[in-house]
Amino acid sequence: MNIECSQCGNDLCLIKKHCQNKKLQTFLAAKNMFSCKAGQQFILEGSPVYGLYFIYQGVVKVHKNTQHSSTQIIRFSKAGEIVGHRGFGTSYVYDISASAIENTVLCNFSTAVIIEMLHKVPELMFDFMLFYADQLQKSEANAKHFARMSVREKVLSGLQFIANKFGQEQGFITVPLSRKDIADFAGISTDQAIRVISALKKEGILLIEGKKIGICPTNPTDAGSEVVSYYLEG
DNA sequence: GCATTAATTGGTC
DNA sequence: GACCAATTAATGC
Numbered sequence: 001m002n003i004e005c006s007q008c009g010n011d012l013c014l015i016k017k018h019c020q021n022k023k024l025q026t027f028l029a030a031k032n033m034f035s036c037k038a039g040q041q042f043i044l045e046g047s048p049v050y051g052l053y054f055i056y057q058g059v060v061k062v063h064k065n066t067q068h069s070s071t072q073i074i075r076f077s078k079a080g081e082i083v084g085h086r087g088f089g090t091s092y093v094y095d096i097s098a099s100a101i102e103n104t105v106l107c108n109f110s111t112a113v114i115i116e117m118l119h120k121v122p123e124l125m126f127d128f129m130l131f132y133a134d135q136l137q138k139s140e141a142n143a144k145h146f147a148r149m150s151v152r153e154k155v156l157s158g159l160q161f162i163a164n165k166f167g168q169e170q171g172f173i174t175v176p177l178s179r180k181d182i183a184d185f186a187g188i189s190t191d192q193a194i195r196v197i198s199a200l201k202k203e204g205i206l207l208i209e210g211k212k213i214g215i216c217p218t219n220p221t222d223a224g225s226e227v228v229s230y231y232l233e234g
Numbered sequence: 235g236c237a238t239t240a241a242t243t244g245g246t247c
Numbered sequence: 248g249a250c251c252a253a254t255t256a257a258t259g260c
Contacts, residue, residue, distance in 0.1 A: 151248080179241065189249065194242060210257075211241085 002033050003056065012080030013054055014127045015107075024124070027117045032108040036100040038176075043098035049087040051110040055079050058104025059166070059175050063184065064096050073185040074139075076101070076175070078166060082131065088114070102176055146187065154186040155196045159206070163215050171207050172214035182213075 005019035005028050018024055033056065036042050042053070045065055060083055062074045074096060077083050087094040088111060109117070118125045146154060159173070159182065166175045183193035197213065200206040207214035 190241085191243090191250080192248070198242080 002031070004028075005031070008056065010054075010056065010080035014082070014124065014131065015054060015109075016080070017127065018121060018124050021121055021123065023120050024117065027109070027113055027120075030109060030113045034106055034108070036104045036106060038100055038102050038104075041097060041099040042106065043084055043087075043094050043096065045095060045097040046093050048093055049084070049091060049111060051108055051112075052085055052088055052114055053083040053098070054107040054109075055081050055083065056105040056107050059101045060098055060104055061101055061181065061185075062096050062098045071184045072187060073181065076162065076165065076185075085132070085135070101181070151186075151188050151192055152196050152200075154188060155182065155193060156200070156205070158182060158186040159213065159215055168214055170214075171216070172209065172212040176211065177213070178211065 005013075005016050008016050008019075010016050015024075015028075019028060036058070043062075055077055057079055060077045062077065062083060063071050064074060066072050083098050083106075084094065084096075086096060118128060145157075149157065162175065162177065162185075163173050166173060168174065179194050179197065180190045182197070183190040186193060197206060197208070201208045205216055207216055
């Protein structure tokens with residue numbers, strides 16, 4: 001499978017944004033595309049860096065293994081976004097892992113190709129710089145706000161963030177997240193996440209149908225809205 | 235339909 | 248709030 005960047009519909013993608021640039025043409029041919037089934041891991045923490053990944057289609061989670069066999073989900077990424085950028089440039093190994101949540105198609109460029117691209121195309125370099133600055137700010141905001149929250153607030157704000165990023169259809173979040181994913185994202189145990197979620201369901205704040213979770217729009221809550229608005233305003 | 239995995243609940247520290 | 252065990256639901260083959 002190989003799709004031309006000019007045919008790609010992801011306007012968020014930085015490569016796509018500049019794909020008409022003549023100086024970029026030769027590099028676009030060096031793109032590797034591959035698909036990844038749901039649950040499959042494509043970046044392993046500690047493995048050698050092999051460039052950057054751009055999500056063509058699907059949803060991905062970026063996570064890090066902590067000491068006691070538990071996992072912390074750093075962030076979720078969707079089509080058009082970049083994965084693996086923290087291993088780019090200075091380090092030889094990735095300090096994070098990444099797995100597909102649903103069936104995903106990825107575009108990969110090797111580190112060498114990306115570096116040459118950035119040197120030859122200053123416009124692309126500038127957009128990359130903005131991207132990195134933005135990521136840094138978000139991760140700082142995240143750490144600062146999440147640390148002081150109660151478990152209940154972590155779950156709610158986490159779900160609100162996810163719902164805001166991926167959207168809801170028929171009242172349910174469009175990404176097939178497991179309870180464990182939610183727990184790992186909120187930084188709490190799976191047990192806790194399940195208890196809080198079922199409590200919120202009884203209160204009518206959440207909609208639950210099997211594994212699907214939705215935030216009930218008729219019951220807006222201000223818990224966690226601070227973080228969500230922080231993300232929104234960027 | 236069976237086997238494996240995830241979700242849930244209750245109990246203990 | 249963390250950890251463990253037991254039951255039940257969901258999912259893949």
